[in-house]
Amino acid sequence: MKNLLDKFLKMDRRYIFFLVALGVIIPLIVPIGLPVDITxxxxxxxxxxxxxxxxxxxxxxxxxxxxxxxxxxxxxxxxxxxxxxxxxxxxxxxxxxxxxxxxxxxxxxxxxxxxxxxxxxxxxxxxxxxxxxxxxxxxxxxxxxxxxxxxxxxxxxxxxxxxxxxxxxxxxxxxxxxxxxxxxxxxxxxxxxxxxxxxxxxxxxxxxxxxxxxxxxxxxxxxxxxxxxxxxxxxxxPGKAFVGMDAQSIIHSLIIILIIIGNIAYFIVRKSKKEGVG
Missing domain, CATH: 3.40.50.620 (HUPs)
Incomplete structure (x- = not known):
């Protein structure tokens, strides 16, 4: 588990760019139709x-x-x-x-x-x-x-x-x-x-x-x-805004998930290193 998280922290940023690109391109090609609340x-x-x-x-x-x-x-x-x-x-x-x-x-x-x-x-x-x-x-x-x-x-x-x-x-x-x-x-x-x-x-x-x-x-x-x-x-x-909101929502969700996983991985790896030194 520690090795997996360590690899995640050292992941080549190009993989993230690729995920973001997919998150934008896929909804534009195949609209998902996520709910839109009216304000x-x-x-x-x-x-x-x-x-x-x-x-x-x-x-x-x-x-x-x-x-x-x-x-x-x-x-x-x-x-x-x-x-x-x-x-x-x-x-x-x-x-x-x-x-x-x-x-x-x-x-x-x-x-x-x-x-x-x-x-x-x-x-x-x-x-x-x-x-x-x-x-x-x-x-x-x-x-x-x-x-x-x-x-x-x-x-x-x-x-x-x-x-x-x-x-x-x-x-x-x-x-x-x-x-x-x-x-x-x-x-x-x-x-x-x-x-x-x-x-x-x-x-x-x-x-x-x-x-x-x-x-x-x-x-x-x-x-x-x-x-x-x-x-x-x-x-x-439904037009460009409706489709664009699908892509925007997916990208926002992806970024939030990556931030959460990144922070969890950082603290676990840091704790493991401290225990190893101790």
């Missing part, structure tokens, strides 16, 4: 959207870049598909310079999956510089910051936008971001124009935004891959 902040976002009548306008600001795609893309896709399934009028945009490519891909992919038509069911406005200026401009008239859509078409030439002016016509703003942009949406859109704001953020940033839930300045919050998996479950479209 209140995520359910609140879902309920806020699900309760809207058909034809309601929603703004989805996809304020993230390629660096945070693994965490934020799954929640963006789940929210977009939820809105399209509810037959809501979806306005997407981004407040990050590196965001248009990511935002356009998410919008077009989800619209295609749900058979939605551009200009009638959704529009993509792209990026405009100046976070606060854009948010405040939409509060007066969306045509101030966005006289044209991302493709150069006049806003007034898009059938869906003929009945839309500003936040008074908006039921909810959803910002998905890996930065502090959600705080700007709260400060300039919610506080000044009283439009409901919900947010999806990376796991490391979620703690910074929970106070906004307590004060009622956000109607809900989706945090990280776990939150995205919860939303996918609510919408009924």
């Amino acid at each position: 209140k902040p995520v359910k609140d976002v879902y309920d806020a959207i699900d309760s809207l009548p058909e034809g309601s306008y929603v703004i989805i600001s996809l304020d993230y870049d390629p660096a945070t795609i693994p965490e934020l893309d799954p929640m963006a896709y789940a929210i977009l598909r939820h809105c399209f399934r509810k037959n809501l009028k979806v306005i997407t945009m981004t407040l990050l310079p590196a965001g248009p490519g990511v935002a356009e891909m998410a919008t077009k992919t989800c619209a295609k999956l749900e058979n939605k038509k551009y200009g009638e069911d959704y529009v993509f406005l792209g990026y405009k510089v100046g976070v606060s200026a854009v948010i405040l401009g939409i509060g007066e008239d969306i045509r101030i910051p966005f006289p044209q859509d991302y493709y150069g078409t006049s806003i007034d030439d898009l059938p869906m936008m003929k009945g839309y002016k500003n936040y008074d016509d908006t039921e909810i703003v959803i910002t998905i971001s890996g930065t502090n942009v959600p705080a700007s949406w709260v400060a300039y859109a919610h506080q000044r124009y009283h439009v409901n704001v919900a947010s999806g953020v990376t796991a490391v940033m979620a703690a910074d935004f929970y106070p906004y839930l307590q004060t009622g300045q956000m109607v809900g919050l989706i945090g990280g891959l776990k939150g995205a998996a919860e939303y996918e479950k609510l919408v009924g479209v």
Whole structure:
């Protein structure tokens, strides 16, 4: 037993790397479907959207870049598909310079999956510089910051936008971001124009935004891959987050097991060596 534990402590780290690789690859190839519990902040976002009548306008600001795609893309896709399934009028945009490519891909992919038509069911406005200026401009008239859509078409030439002016016509703003942009949406859109704001953020940033839930300045919050998996479950479209949570859970369990075994082995081997010296 002592020899076995001693070998464990001296194990080549490449074996650990191999186990971790298996723990990631296997769930991605063969999803396990581990249980995902729904938390209140995520359910609140879902309920806020699900309760809207058909034809309601929603703004989805996809304020993230390629660096945070693994965490934020799954929640963006789940929210977009939820809105399209509810037959809501979806306005997407981004407040990050590196965001248009990511935002356009998410919008077009989800619209295609749900058979939605551009200009009638959704529009993509792209990026405009100046976070606060854009948010405040939409509060007066969306045509101030966005006289044209991302493709150069006049806003007034898009059938869906003929009945839309500003936040008074908006039921909810959803910002998905890996930065502090959600705080700007709260400060300039919610506080000044009283439009409901919900947010999806990376796991490391979620703690910074929970106070906004307590004060009622956000109607809900989706945090990280776990939150995205919860939303996918609510919408009924298991995707990358659901699969990713399988891999993440397995890796966390593997690391915990290795730490426990490693500590037990260390103390047993150390005790045996002391007894041998004695």
